[in-house]
Amino acid sequence: MSDKLHIETEPEVTTARSRNMSRIRGKDTKPEMIVRKFLWSRGFRYRLNDRRLPGKPDLVLRKYRTCIFVNGCFWHGHNVIRQLNDLQLDNLTNSECCKIPHTRREFWVSKILRNQERDVEVQKKLAKMGWHSITVWECELRRPTRERTLESLSHTLNHIFLKDHSMLRYVLPQEEHQMAAEEMKGYEGLNNCDEE
Secondary structure, eight states: OHHHHHHHHHHHHHHHHHHHHHTOOSSSOHHHHHHHHHHHHTTOOOEESOTTSTTOOSEEEGGGTEEEEEEOHHHHTTTOEEOSOTTSTTOEEOOSSOOOOSTTHHHHHHHHHHHHHHHHHHHHHHHHTTOEEEEEEGGGGSHHHHHHHHHHHHHHHHHHHHHHTOOOOOOOOOOOOOOTTSOOTTOOSOOOTTOO
């Protein structure tokens, strides 16, 4: 009878989990909206999820040649510590902001590892194309650290702009300046207007 109860309750669990997972959005998340509103209020203009760039970055600031990724701590394994032995998938330890579920742990660990590897590949591709990549983590946008994180983001973007758009100063070679009343050496033109 216990087997029968287990079989009957299992579909309810999977349908509830399926319903919960379907409500998780990939675009326009709350952390992304916080970053977008802050940047817009500071005068930064951006494009959303540009398909022309690898990884479809959350925000693309063309003027700054910068892509901003607003990552969820769980989905991208923020501060998850990988043990030295990479042969087993069960070798990740939880962090404060990323708790790996105990049910179907192998599935979640492999998914998080794939996401981390993909993030590294995308950032390498963007760097080869001459783009800067900034990752903002969901936990950095919580109340105690939100303002510091957003101000740091603004400072970083301004620093990138100044570094990329700084003018190279052309130094003119030094030459002797002649006074207006001096005779020009080697000039064989008319010195006298009376000879007409």
